[in-house]
Amino acid sequence: MQNPPGFTEAVRQELANLPVGSATVVAAELAALCRFAGRLQRTGGDPSIRLVLTSTSGAVARRAFRLLQQRYAVRAELAVRAPGGVRRRSTYEVRLADARHIAADLGLVDAAGRPVHAVPEGLDAVRAAAYLRGAVMAAGSFSAPGRPAHLEIRAGSVAVADGLRALLVRELDGPVTLLTDARDRVVCKSGAAIGELLVLVGAPGAFMRWDERRFRHQLRSEANRLANADAANVNRTIRAASAQIQGVEQALQQLGMDGLDHDLREVALARLANPAASLQEIGELLDPPVGKSTVHRRLTRLLRLASEGPSA
Structure with missing residues (x-):
């Protein structure tokens, strides 16, 4: 043949x-x-x-x-x-x-x-x-x-x-x-x-053969890139959540639950109960739901209070 x-x-x-x-x-x-x-x-x-x-x-x-x-x-x-x-x-x-x-x-x-x-x-x-x-x-x-x-x-x-x-x-x-x-x-x-x-x-026939293979190659490359990016994003989320959880636990030890206002107490409990959640997911758990920028501000305030100690 x-x-x-x-x-x-x-x-x-x-x-x-x-x-x-x-x-x-x-x-x-x-x-x-x-x-x-x-x-x-x-x-x-x-x-x-x-x-x-x-x-x-x-x-x-x-x-x-x-x-x-x-x-x-x-x-x-x-x-x-x-x-x-x-x-x-x-x-x-x-x-x-x-x-x-x-x-x-x-x-x-x-x-x-x-x-x-x-x-x-x-x-x-x-x-x-x-x-x-x-x-x-x-x-x-x-x-x-x-x-x-x-x-x-x-x-x-x-x-x-x-x-x-x-x-x-x-x-x-x-x-x-x-x-x-x-x-x-x-x-x-x-x-x-x-x-x-x-x-x-x-040469449309050659073009179809050329572009199909090229598209499949690009698709595989893009899939690999997205998979690597997703893995990196997950790792970053886990590292950030771990640091936040440590800060929340420290704040509760120093200030106690009663030492926090309602907004900070709510976000602290949501963070501790959902260690793998992203900031956006934490915000959706609150009542009323808030955006991830609001969650970030509240956690930042909480960590700052923990670093300042009870006298703050």
Whole structure:
């Protein structure tokens, strides 16, 4: 039986199987696929440009092949490279021999054929989502649901990473970090923002899986926090009640029951009879009931009288 794909591959497969959008949406998605998973090759002084798009996901490679065919009516070459050497997995390549006009149309090169690293200008919300979808399919990597939230998109250059980060910040609610190292990557550690991105790019199934696990993890953490807080509150209540009971007993020994006015006598008896009760619960036992601040004031007066002695 075949093992289910990991979460990152499941996201890629869900996105790769989405219906193909309009021409401008396809162009935005292709621009990101080619920028984040592709490379442009030249040979000597030949002005032509060869496009090679590489992915470890067959679904992503087939998506790129299909989009190129629909947008530009070209038939690229789709090849599979078996594992070997440093490659531990099969890799899929989409190759297009004469791709200069496509690279220019997608904003990958300028009119002179020089590389362009900026995000395409003027992306509206729909095309921005398509561009981010292409980036996620091409170079995104997600932590497993239920683990500490982590999304990483490898960009290949600081300029490309910086443009992607700016677009993510514009579209998402959550911190996005640019890491400039050997891989030049954009990182997001906000679980909510990652979930928002999954919905934005068109992966509701992955979002449900992501958010359910994340919610269950948060729920367990919150339950543990509340349990610890409740235990701490109980311990504080017991310590406070113990000190109050000692003070009440001392006051009664020094002053006697007749030496206290009605309010103090009533709260003293209620405290002694209910050693584990909170101040609010003590107040509810009095006649008439009073709030915990009133109980606190009366006990404070009682303890002060005990410390001053009978002469008070």
